[in-house]
Amino acid sequence: MRKPLTNSPLLIGKLLSSLLAFGIVAIGVSFLRIVHGTPPPYGAPGDIGSAAFFPGLVALLVTGLGVVMLLATWRANANVVFERGRTGVALIAFILMLAMALLINVAGIWLVSMLAVPLLAVCFGERRWYVLLALAVIPPTVVIHLFEGVMGIYFPRGMLL
Amino acid sequence: MIDFSVLQQGLAMLASPWTFLALSAGLAGGILIGALPGLTATMAVAVLAPFTFFMDATIGIPFLLGIYKGAIYGGSIPAILVNTPGTAAAAATAKDGYALTQQGKSRKALELSLYSSVAADFLATLVLIVVAIPLASIAIRFGSPEFALLYLIALTMIATVSGESFLKGMIAAGLGLMVACVGLDPMTGYQRFTFGSTDLLAGVSLIPLLIGMFALSEILMQLTHPPSHSVENSHAGAVEHGGEPLRWAEFWALRPTIIRSTTLGAFLGSLPGLGAEIACWIAYGVARGRSREPEKFGNGSLEGLAAAESGNNAVVPAALIPMTIFGIPGDTITAVLIGALMAQGMMPGPLMIQQNPGFLFGMFLVLLVTNVLLLGFGLLAIRWLKQVTRIPPTVLYPCVMLLCLCGAYAVNSSSFDLLVLVAGGGLGYVMRRTGFPVAPLIIGLLLGPGFESALRQSLVFSNGSLAIFWSRPGSLILLVLLALVIVVMAWRGLTTAGIIKKRFKRLPSPSQKH
Numbered sequence: 212m213r214k215p216l217t218n219s220p221l222l223i224g225k226l227l228s229s230l231l232a233f234g235i236v237a238i239g240v241s242f243l244r245i246v247h248g249t250p251p252p253y254g255a256p257g258d259i260g261s262a263a264f265f266p267g268l269v270a271l272l273v274t275g276l277g278v279v280m281l282l283a284t285w286r287a288n289a290n291v292v293f294e295r296g297r298t299g300v301a302l303i304a305f306i307l308m309l310a311m312a313l314l315i316n317v318a319g320i321w322l323v324s325m326l327a328v329p330l331l332a333v334c335f336g337e338r339r340w341y342v343l344l345a346l347a348v349i350p351p352t353v354v355i356h357l358f359e360g361v362m363g364i365y366f367p368r369g370m371l372l
Numbered sequence: 373m374i375d376f377s378v379l380q381q382g383l384a385m386l387a388s389p390w391t392f393l394a395l396s397a398g399l400a401g402g403i404l405i406g407a408l409p410g411l412t413a414t415m416a417v418a419v420l421a422p423f424t425f426f427m428d429a430t431i432g433i434p435f436l437l438g439i440y441k442g443a444i445y446g447g448s449i450p451a452i453l454v455n456t457p458g459t460a461a462a463a464a465t466a467k468d469g470y471a472l473t474q475q476g477k478s479r480k481a482l483e484l485s486l487y488s489s490v491a492a493d494f495l496a497t498l499v500l501i502v503v504a505i506p507l508a509s510i511a512i513r514f515g516s517p518e519f520a521l522l523y524l525i526a527l528t529m530i531a532t533v534s535g536e537s538f539l540k541g542m543i544a545a546g547l548g549l550m551v552a553c554v555g556l557d558p559m560t561g562y563q564r565f566t567f568g569s570t571d572l573l574a575g576v577s578l579i580p581l582l583i584g585m586f587a588l589s590e591i592l593m594q595l596t597h598p599p600s601h602s603v604e605n606s607h608a609g610a611v612e613h614g615g616e617p618l619r620w621a622e623f624w625a626l627r628p629t630i631i632r633s634t635t636l637g638a639f640l641g642s643l644p645g646l647g648a649e650i651a652c653w654i655a656y657g658v659a660r661g662r663s664r665e666p667e668k669f670g671n672g673s674l675e676g677l678a679a680a681e682s683g684n685n686a687v688v689p690a691a692l693i694p695m696t697i698f699g700i701p702g703d704t705i706t707a708v709l710i711g712a713l714m715a716q717g718m719m720p721g722p723l724m725i726q727q728n729p730g731f732l733f734g735m736f737l738v739l740l741v742t743n744v745l746l747l748g749f750g751l752l753a754i755r756w757l758k759q760v761t762r763i764p765p766t767v768l769y770p771c772v773m774l775l776c777l778c779g780a781y782a783v784n785s786s787s788f789d790l791l792v793l794v795a796g797g798g799l800g801y802v803m804r805r806t807g808f809p810v811a812p813l814i815i816g817l818l819l820g821p822g823f824e825s826a827l828r829q830s831l832v833f834s835n836g837s838l839a840i841f842w843s844r845p846g847s848l849i850l851l852v853l854l855a856l857v858i859v860v861m862a863w864r865g866l867t868t869a870g871i872i873k874k875r876f877k878r879l880p881s882p883s884q885k886h
Binding site: 228231259261263264265269270277279296298301304305312316320327329331334342364 | 542543547553557564588592593595764765767770771774778781791798824836
């Protein structure tokens with residue numbers, strides 16, 4: 212019986228690699244557009260003295276390499292097998308980290324760290340309530356006091372204070 | 373002519389009790405972090421670098437050097453005891469180290485690992501001192517064409533040797549150079565790619581990005597592929613730790629292996645892009661090839677263990693050679709060290725040699741003294757650090773994340789840096805999952821401003837003529853070297869991809885012709 216195409220690690224790898232190559236080409240092209248779309252004296256990539264010279268050169272290189280990557284991905288013997296893993300859990304942890312960075316000014320360091328530290332432990336599979344409670348209290352207290360008390364770095368207090 | 377004021381400054385740095393304390397704390401912390409499986413030496417240096425911004429350079433940099441050396445050595449402890457390398461650099465150590473532990477000789481393995489590490493580190497530090505000073509006098513005479521070519525050689529080497537794919541390495545280096553373009557143009561002062569944000573005027577914050585790419589991405593990787601508890605590991609507690617100590621005669625008999633592996637490690641470490649994780653395997657492979665008992669390798673060979681440990685530890689001082697002389701990072705850890713030095717207002721390279729010779733001499737002395745301290749801390753670690761390897765990731769990684777958050781914020785007291793941290797974490801994760809090496813991007817980002825300035829200055833001097841790159845003797849030599857690097861790397865890449873082999877197969881052999 213034939214395996215469904217979507218289950219083939221090689222096909223998934225090729226699709227992902229192509230997507231990445233497109234992303235790289237898109238970054239390169241958008242840098243090139245900025246460089247060429249800005250009027251001189253900045254936007255003159257051909258002029259050595261212009262601020263656009265080096266970014267234009269590098270963006271051209273990256274765009275070209277992105278195209279080569281796209282072509283190389285679909286070669287018969289291209290090794291682009293994507294290794295599976297718990298990507299979903301990593302994505303949740305990444306969203307948690309992003310939320311932590313965005314909310315620090317609003318919620319303050321204490322609230323953010325007392326929630327984020329045990330939540331990341333939950334992502335790692337910790338389920339014992341007393342460990343989670345200890346993680347919510349001990350590391351934030353020690354680390355924040357170390358930075359504030361010893362190094363004189365003060366973090367945003369947010370809505371708590 | 374010896375400048376006594378430089379010697380005095382260096383000795384004063386070494387004699388300071390604060391330097392000594394920082395070095396000791398760094399070493400102890402480094403060994404501890406290195407011994408924790410999953411926490412890498414780069415991660416340790418990146419996460420703890422922000423602590424040093426509030427210290428004097430004579431305290432902060434020895435602290436980071438201590439962490440670097442301690443972590444590379446510390447990785448061998450869990451590799452020997454529980455067959456789980458604490459750092460990638462200790463992967464080869466696990467092969468014979470754990471086999472010795474299973475034979476009830478863990479004490480001998482741990483002691484040999486320590487003594488080999490200290491011996492290799494000491495010898496490689498002497499190489500650093502001997503090589504750095506004459507090379508520095510040459511580097512001072514370099515002009516912008518030579519520097520442009522030197523940066524290009526470093527970027528090409530890093531892009532091609534740090535990953536499995538030549539193409540992906542080149543793309544990563546290119547992306548790093550693009551990120552380096554964000555901010556004010558170094559020559560004209562125009563804003564580039566800032567999108568109106570004042571937070572990007574000074575460019576993308578280096579340290580938060582480094583912490584994100586090395587530490588946050590590591591946490592995400594550990595979540596994706598949780599560390600497997602193999603049968604061997606689960607029974608590790610049942611293995612009897614201890615056994616007989618290492619005898620002097622056994623260690624003395626290993627001196628050719630240690631010297632050979634140190635030489636290899638020091639050479640590989642001085643080349644940009646090749647870190648301890650590659651050096652340990654090459655040294656191990658060479659030792660096996662030259663051994664009279666190659667069959668013992670992997671089954672508890674003292675030679676194998678000594679080769680792996682001296683190979684990876686010799687990289688540490690050697691990686692400082694390109695950093696101190698040319699400002700080019702030898703590996704990812706020295707990239708973080710450059711970031712820390714820049715935060716202290718120092719620019720590694722010929723300028724540092726001219727402006728801060730006393731500090732540099734003091735740093736060399738500190739590196740020598742670190743070996744003596746490493747011996748003492750290592751012996752204590754052998755005795756007391758067995759339990760540390762059992763800290764669960766559920767506790768460890770959330771604490772690391774909190775340190776990352778606070779460390780990234782501490783650099784500029786800016787919440788924008790936290791976004792850079794998370795973006796770096798996401799980018800590092802995607803790169804690692806898809807086989808892109810992270811090192812070329814970081815090193816491209818670090819070398820970008822210098823490379824751009826050197827390239828544009830050269831072309832402005834020559835009115836746009838490329839002849840400036842071969843009309844000077846120094847630049848001509850470097851150009852030939854660059855061509856050689858490109859040919860060797862391209863040959864390697866094409867052979868790996870199977871393209872060259874195919875072409876040769878298509879050619880008819882001489883016998884077929886006739």
